[in-house]
Amino acid sequence: MAPLGMWPPVNSATQMLKPTLDIDARLAEIERSVDLLLNLTPVNGAEAWADFERSDFRAVPTLRLRPLGFEPDLLRRDLYNLELENVTDPALHMLLRAKREEIARQITALEDRDTSRFVYASLQLYGGVSPSLTSAAQDLLGAIPALSPPASSVTAGAFADAARAEMNRYREVYPEFPVHVDVRADVSELMVSFGRLLIPESVTLRADRVEPLLQHEVGTHVVTYQNGARQPLTLLTIGLPGYDETQEGLAVLAEYLTGGLDPRRLRVLAARVVAVGMMLDGAGFLDIFHALQQRHRIPARTAWIIAIRVVVAGGSVKDAIYLRGVSRLLEAFAAGVSLDALLVGKLALDHLPLIQDLLDRGVLRAPWIRPRWLDAPGAQERLDRLRAGTTVMDLYEGEAPA
Template sequence: MGTPNEQLEPALEIDTRLAEIERGLDLLINTTPVNAAEAWADFERCDFGTAPTLRLRPLEFEPDLVRRDLYNLEIENVTDPALHTLFRAKRDEIARQITALEDRDTSRFVYGSLQLYGGIAQPLVSTAEELLEIIPTQAPSTRTVTAGAFAEAARAEFDRYRDVYQDFPAHVAVRDDVSELMVSFGRLLIPEAATFRADRVEPLLHHEVGTHVVTYQNGARQPLTLLAIGLPGYDETQEGLAVLAEYLSGGLDPRRLRVLAARVVAVDKMLDGAGFLDIFESLRAEYRIPTRTAWTIAIRVVVGGGSVKDAIYLRGITRLLEALAEGNSLDVLFVGKFALDHIPLIQDLLDRDVLEAPWVRPRWLDVPGAQERLDRLRAGASVMDLYEGAVAA
């Protein structure tokens, strides 16, 4: 009869090719400005009066050739019903990524972004506005660390995982061509010009390493390669899980909650037709967002022609809280990168021994107070309940 994976070998070959094609697109890197530091300096020099010009790197692939490879995959021959459905959905998502990347810096890009990440419903906007109203502004933090210091802290965090999981890979790079802290295919990329609030270092490490890297490495150990790259629509759940990591480790402070809420408001304004300057000034004047933070939020929303991706953080944690209250287990979400809607599929593959239990357990589950916080969320909580009061500057 053969093992489950031997029986599924033809399907797993298509899985590998889908993952290779998406890896070649590198959507995250290719929608990140390469000149954010210079653009900020110019914006500050003109007294915040002229919208910045954001540059994106040239694509290093030929879209038509990638589409040809994509649609040459014989997904129709996959006999496992669950995998057949999954592969078709992933092929469609990759095709939308290709089109979105072709449409960068045009008015069409926002429609591709909406197809990839979804729109925002009015209840989410109302929640964001309520958070911004009830959470008071905080005095700016005066203690910051450089990109180099953050990289050292990140390497120490990787070492903590390697102490338990000897083969846990560590990839940390400080780069001058990224504008935001990010994980790309298991690599932690740190903007060279960035500074970080000292009290945000640990929560950010739990977010980036303890969630994005851990789920990447767990997925990389599975026979289904797409669990490392991400099943269709995985981003929302992945960011919700990363925000949960910040909360359970005691790092989801009022400033951070206000940023997550402001991102939703900024996306909503962009979809209503507001440009960079209108979004930037609205965040500062209406919602009392600090100038540099308002800049960061605004460029993330207008990049490429309009991106809705930043709404998925608040929406992701909202849906995750609902899932926890319904009794869903967190453990299955560490198998790899996938959406909440895929839990029945993943559980089925686990039950059939196609997939294995997660290799790495996130450290943030075991920090002091994490289980008590998690128990409170399981009893029923909304995003509003994540606000635990003001903190000292």
Template sequence: MPPVNSATAQLKPALDIDARLAEIERGVDLLLNLTPVNATEAWADFELSDFRTVPTLRLRPLGFDPDLARRDLYNLEIENVTDPALHTLLRTKRDEIARQITALEDRDTSRFVNGSLQLYGGISPTLTAAAEALLEAIPAQSPTAPSVTAGAFADAARTEMERYRAVYPDFPVHVDIRDDVSELMVSFGRLLVPESAVFRADRVEPLLHHEVGTHVVTYQNGARQPLRLLTIGLPGYDETQEGLAVLAEYLTGGLDPRRLRVLAARVVAVGDMLNGAGFLDIFETLQVKHRIPRRTAWIIAIRVVVAGGSVKDAIYLRGVSRLLEAFADGVSLDALLVGKLALDHLPLIQDLLDREVLQPPWIRPRWLDAPGAQERLARLRTGTTVMDLYEGEASA
């Protein structure tokens, strides 16, 4: 259980609302409810059509009543919270959950893309230019490393979690292989591995630092705080969280050129979708213009068109870009590890840390101590851009 001290005891009414907001968002479960349940079958059908038929992506039925969830949200008396920092965080989180509910109601309609934009933001000309520059500068390469199965990756993830557990005995080990998810993800602290997935062997360690060392670690750090929203994420946390996870790959030497090209291609694909391109056009553009391998182009395209058009995948490159700017300005990495939060929340989080409402992070990510990590981090603090993350061609 999170520690309770005099600073948090007097804030109990606010923390009760915080706990209820966290419970409501767990029921809404935006991430899982926007994940296709039939991606493997859809790919097989797409192959049979000689890559000419738009795939049908099925989403799971909602497991909650949107009207009841909204009623629960707006019955919370956030207006009575007098602490300024907590009032701001609770109010904006309530509004974000309301937008999540509406977006899920709008799945597979033309309205969904607007909800996605409200949740994740658009893409600027500067970000688009950076993505196009990366795609132009980095040579296209075919994967040469051997692959590992979902089972082997899950075993590696459990081993990684056990490494944390050896240092932090209460660190839980939760890894599930699922047949109803289409991509690797962390959902409320549990690592979900698609049953049909295969992973490049040389991507396993970087992915472990991304998923376990960032997403699971920040979830567990948040779980040690009195503010439950730090487990499910403060409003708009996704951009900073994904940017931090990608930087974990970079700091450990695992952000190879192919991975950078994928992150850039996601931004370009989102831009094409917003400009009216459909699945087949996005799929072809990724292959022909940007030389993205066919299966990778498929994965990028379905992530962009799912539910009616999702802009979420642009947050990876945008998150990295904003973090690089923040590091050059001297932002502390420690505060970003307290839980799942956005760069914009740092002043509020620092205020709560100073007042001992929040405590320093429980877990230190292993990627901070990887060989060369501190040297790379020091270089980032001198002022860099996403182009500087490209360190030359990957070895075969």
């Protein structure tokens, strides 16, 4: 594999795979129209929090989701009209078929929003919570003391300025690197949607979280999107099947490698797993919120955010993938998995053999962009420790409570 930053031309293997690439491009187009992330984000997050706060944290909030901008049956027809039988490469055929099924599940999930069926669609997309993951989350919450949040904070506008500055740093090295940052009233959380960083207009962030969040959102999610956009396989921009777990795990490890995975952040990741488990056991919003706040000493605003993300649309398990993704990456690094191939685009650990094969055959290019977090002070030493074998508990660098 060529070093990071090298971008060799694609050879004739790409032309041989033209039927594959045509279907790949159409699958990407369909998933963009589905836009699962945005369509599961409440449009009234700020008002719902204000109402909840005024109720002295006693009234279950009402969350509004945006209307779907597509006709589900028509998209399904488009999906199943794709002639996958023309894809002769067995590995790519399996990959494209899995992606088609994943998009079909996304469509069903969005149709089932705000019904009891949604949680089952979410489980199909993201998987459940294993006893070992729950145990790791409980251990983190028990070992890491609850700390009061620092007083210093930044607004949406200040974070947007910092994000543009970060993107411009990439632009200095990669002149074609685009700068897409939007501050919006209709999103309730930070997200990267198809390469664009979306920032809630009402968001207030801890000042010490700005740099880690830049490495998470820009240095990982935007960078892997842009690396994927330079590949002939368009799905590497929107994500191969099941990519979310590995992508979020990688983004959290970017925070760790830059020294930004502080105790408060680790407690949030653990609390998300606990909240998902409670929801799956039948707990409602208020039960989850008060358990996080009282039993696990999560600040009210943070407990609100965690609980909302878990109960949205009828029950989402997505937030368990952050801690699970980190755990699986730690196992992979200890087993000798290279970081380079994970930066080709948005992919899952399970896809690495296929990605490496496509790199070796010249179908895919080496990553266009090298994330800046790889060159942060202390990053290499931290990465070496990960490769020597660590667990999520080892990511906590403080002292256990007495």
